[in-house]
Amino acid sequence: MYDTLVEILTTKFAVPADVINEDTALEEVLTDSLDVVEFGVVVGERYNTHLSDDELSSVTTIADVAALMNTKVAA
Numbered sequence: 001m002y003d004t005l006v007e008i009l010t011t012k013f014a015v016p017a018d019v020i021n022e023d024t025a026l027e028e029v030l031t032d033s034l035d036v037v038e039f040g041v042v043v044g045e046r047y048n049t050h051l052s053d054d055e056l057s058s059v060t061t062i063a064d065v066a067a068l069m070n071t072k073v074a075a
Helices: 002-012 035-047 051-056 062-074
Strands: none
Touching: 002 035, 002 062, 035 051, 051 062
């Protein structure tokens, strides 16, 4: 899951891979709240699920997003 999130950030949002790790905060690599929402949409589409605004606001780091998506995909 983490590798997929890194791929999305680097290809769709032009975030350099060397600044991303599991503890990287989304607000550090995505420039504004619209980017965060778009990221949630792209991730949700990749895994055929939906990330709500509440879910997106509850995650802080890339690891948090990966954990949330692992839970949603497993459900």
